[in-house]
Amino acid sequence: MKRVLVTGATGFIGRPAVRQLAARGIEVHAVTRGASADAADAADAFAASLPPDARPPEWHTIDLLSPGLERELFESVRPTHWLHLAWVTQNPQYWTSGDNLDWLAASTRCLAAFAACGGERVVGAGTCAEYDWQAGWCLERTTRCEPATLYGAAKRSLSIVQQAWCRQHSIGQAWGRVFHLYGPGEAPGRLVPSVIHALLEGQPARCTDGRQQRDLLHVDDVASAFVAMLDASHDGPFNIASAQPVELAVVARTLAELAGRPDLLQLGALPSRAGDPPLLCGDNDVLRGLGWQPAHPLSDGLRATIDWWRAAR
Numbered sequence: 001m002k003r004v005l006v007t008g009a010t011g012f013i014g015r016p017a018v019r020q021l022a023a024r025g026i027e028v029h030a031v032t033r034g035a036s037a038d039a040a041d042a043a044d045a046f047a048a049s050l051p052p053d054a055r056p057p058e059w060h061t062i063d064l065l066s067p068g069l070e071r072e073l074f075e076s077v078r079p080t081h082w083l084h085l086a087w088v089t090q091n092p093q094y095w096t097s098g099d100n101l102d103w104l105a106a107s108t109r110c111l112a113a114f115a116a117c118g119g120e121r122v123v124g125a126g127t128c129a130e131y132d133w134q135a136g137w138c139l140e141r142t143t144r145c146e147p148a149t150l151y152g153a154a155k156r157s158l159s160i161v162q163q164a165w166c167r168q169h170s171i172g173q174a175w176g177r178v179f180h181l182y183g184p185g186e187a188p189g190r191l192v193p194s195v196i197h198a199l200l201e202g203q204p205a206r207c208t209d210g211r212q213q214r215d216l217l218h219v220d221d222v223a224s225a226f227v228a229m230l231d232a233s234h235d236g237p238f239n240i241a242s243a244q245p246v247e248l249a250v251v252a253r254t255l256a257e258l259a260g261r262p263d264l265l266q267l268g269a270l271p272s273r274a275g276d277p278p279l280l281c282g283d284n285d286v287l288r289g290l291g292w293q294p295a296h297p298l299s300d301g302l303r304a305t306i307d308w309w310r311a312a313r
Contacts, residue, residue, distance in 0.1 A: 001027065001080075002026055003029070003078070004081045004230065006031065008084070008087065009085070012183075012187070013223055013226065018030050018057050022055055022057050026055065027055065030057040032061055033064065043059045064106045070109050074114055074117045081123075082110075082119055087155075088102075097150070115166075115169040119171055120172060128178065128180075128239075129148070131143050136277065136280065138283070140177075140237050140238065173236075175237045176240045177238065177240060180216050180217070181222045183219030184308035196306055199261045204269070205264050208269075208271065209267055210249025212277070212278055215242050215244065216298060217242045221295060222240055225240045238286050239287065241283065243283050246298065
C-alpha cells in the first residue's frame with residue numbers, strides 16, 4: 001500500500017499536493033519545519049478543507065537541516081513514496097542564499113535515508129532556473145542546463161545526485177522543473193499577489209512594461225503534476241509548465257479588469273530587471289504523456305485568486 005511522505009508540506013505547492021493526495025485516500029505523512037503548534041494548526045486547517053471520505057494526513061514536525069533527524073523520520077514513517085518540496089523559498093533571497101547549499105546537503109542525506117528504509121519512488125522539485133535562459137523555449141530533451149544562479153545550480157546538482165543515487169539503488173525517480181506559478185497563498189511580494197493587493201487597497205499597481213513572456217500555471221495544477229509524477233513509471237525530468245507563453249502586461253491587465261480597477265494599473269512605472277529574458281517558457285510533452293493536463297485556464301485562475309485574496313482581507 002502506498003505511503004507518501006511529503007516534505008515541505010505547508011509550502012505554496014505542498015498544501016494543495018497534500019490535499020490532493022489525502023482526498024484520494026492515500027496514507028500521507030506531511031512534514032513541517034515549524035513548531036508543534038504550527039503542525040497542529042496545519043492539521044486542523046487541512047481537516048476542515050478535506051472531503052468527508054478523505055484520509056487526513058499525519059503531521060510530523062522536524063527540522064531537516066539538522067543532520068541525523070532525517071533518519072528518525074524515515075525510519076518511523078518508512079514511506080514507499082517521497083515527494084520532496086522543502087527548500088529555501090523566501091523571495092528574493094532564495095536566488096543567492098547560502099541556505100541553498102544547506103538544503104542540497106539535507107536532501108542528499110534524506111535520499112540515503114529513503115533508500116535505507118526501502119523506498120520505491122522519489123519525486124523532487126526542480127526549477128526552470130536550471131536551464132540556460134537564453135534558449136527562451138526550454139525543452140526537456142534538448143535544452144541544456146546551465147544555471148545562472150546559486151538556487152538553480154543547487155537544484156541542478158540535486159537532480160544529478162538524485163538520478164545517480166536512485167539508479168544505484170534501483171529506486172524510481174522523477175524531477176519536476178517548475179516554471180512560473182501563481183494562486184491562493186502565494187508570497188505577497190510576487191507579481192500576481194502584489195498587483196492584487198494594490199488593486200484591492202485602491203492603490204496604484206506599479207509594474208514594469210510587462211513585455212516579458214512567461215509560462216504561468218495555477219498552483220493546484222502544479223500540485224496535480226507532482227501527484228501524477230508519483231504514480232508514473234517514467235523516470236527523469238518533467239517540465240511542469242503550461243507551454244503557453246503570455247506577456248506579463250496581459251496578466252496585469254487581466255487582474256486589473258477582473259478587480260474592476262483598470263485605472264490603477266501603471267505599466268512601465270518600474271524599470272525592467274537587468275538580464276531578464278524576453279521569453280521563458282517550457283514544453284510539457286512528457287507530463288502530458290501521463291494523461292495530465294491543467295484544469296485552470298489563466299483567466300479563471302486569476303479570478304479565483306483575486307476572490308481568495310479578497311476573502312483573506
